[in-house]
Amino acid sequence: MSTQRPKGQLLAVLLLLLALLAPGLLLAAVFGTRLGLWDADFGMGVLALKAGRLLAYLGLAAALVAVILALRDRRLLGLAGAALLAAGLCVGGYWVQDRRFGEAPRDVATDPSDPPAFARLLTAERRLAKAPQTRPQACDGLTPAPTQVAPETAAWALEKAGFTVLGTAPFRVDGRKEGVWFGLTHDVSVRIRPGRTDVRVAARDSLPVGDEACRLAKAVVAGLTP
Numbered sequence: 001m002s003t004q005r006p007k008g009q010l011l012a013v014l015l016l017l018l019a020l021l022a023p024g025l026l027l028a029a030v031f032g033t034r035l036g037l038w039d040a041d042f043g044m045g046v047l048a049l050k051a052g053r054l055l056a057y058l059g060l061a062a063a064l065v066a067v068i069l070a071l072r073d074r075r076l077l078g079l080a081g082a083a084l085l086a087a088g089l090c091v092g093g094y095w096v097q098d099r100r101f102g103e104a105p106r107d108v109a110t111d112p113s114d115p116p117a118f119a120r121l122l123t124a125e126r127r128l129a130k131a132p133q134t135r136p137q138a139c140d141g142l143t144p145a146p147t148q149v150a151p152e153t154a155a156w157a158l159e160k161a162g163f164t165v166l167g168t169a170p171f172r173v174d175g176r177k178e179g180v181w182f183g184l185t186h187d188v189s190v191r192i193r194p195g196r197t198d199v200r201v202a203a204r205d206s207l208p209v210g211d212e213a214c215r216l217a218k219a220v221v222a223g224l225t226p
Contacts, residue, residue: 012069012079018062019083022055022090033182044182044207053094059087101210107202108213109136110144110221116191116200119174121166126187131204139214145197145224154190154197157223161216163188177216184209186216190224197224 026048033043063083070080109115115136118126149157154173155165163175163186173190185204190197201217203209 008069008073008076009079012066012076012083015062015066015069016079016083016086019059019066019087022052022059023086025052025055026090030181040182040184040205040207044184048182049208052090056087056090056094059083060091063087101208103208104211104214105134105137105139106132106206106213107134107136107200108139108142108217109200110142110198110217112136112138114198116172116189116198118187118189118200118202119167119172122174122176122187122189125176126202126204129185129204131202132206134202136200136202139211139217142199142214142217142221144199145221146195147197147224147226148192148194149197149224151192154192154224157220158188158190160223161188161219163216163220179209182207186213188216188220190220199224 029043029047029052032038032047033040063080063086066076066080066083070076112135117123151168151170151173155168155175158165158173158175161177163177165173165175167174171192173192175188177186177188179185184207186201187204188199188201190199199217199220201213201220203213
């Protein structure tokens with residue numbers, strides 16, 4: 001009996017390590033992307049969303065085995081509980097991600113038929129980043145600001161929505177926003193005309209982040225509207 005307990009503890013530790021593989025890979029994916037070791041397509045698209053998902057379910061299976069072991073030996077409850085917590089949070093995160101980050105346009109505008117054009121600086125940056133060539137689409141609830149705003153007001157609206165203002169002119173303001181985790185970038189252009197102000201927001205990638213472009217565009221319009 002005494003020879004079986006160390007084996008049981010060693011197995012529980014190994015199962016805990018399996019449950020921690022997915023969270024560890026997610027951290028590596030984030031830091032590797034932020035440090036420039038690989039691009040967001042690989043860090044998020046391959047490591048986080050594909051490999052990490054497989055490891056998350058492998059970790060959940062390992063955690064369930066650890067729980068079965070703990071039912072036989074209560075001294076393993078701590079290890080089993082830690083494994084189940086780590087695996088459960090990871091799988092739950094993917095479950096939420098699947099439902100929140102569904103298919104949604106990554107390039108949106110308040111006037112898709114005549115969208116604002118990005119400034120030369122943003123156009124050059126998007127070309128260098130190999131941003132997808134997409135045509136702006138509409139999204140529910142996104143409408144132009146029914147007023148001609150001052151460039152200073154448009155710049156303030158961009159900053160309030162989390163964008164960095166790159167340039168202002170009498171009839172336009174442009175900016176960019178870099179995400180926290182994988183550095184995913186969204187570009188914005190505000191076009192000012194008599195009686196209305198239009199907004200366009202487009203991602204520089206095609207990764208599944210849900211309606212982030214639409215949410216950001218709405219935030220900018222909200223800042224433009226008195």
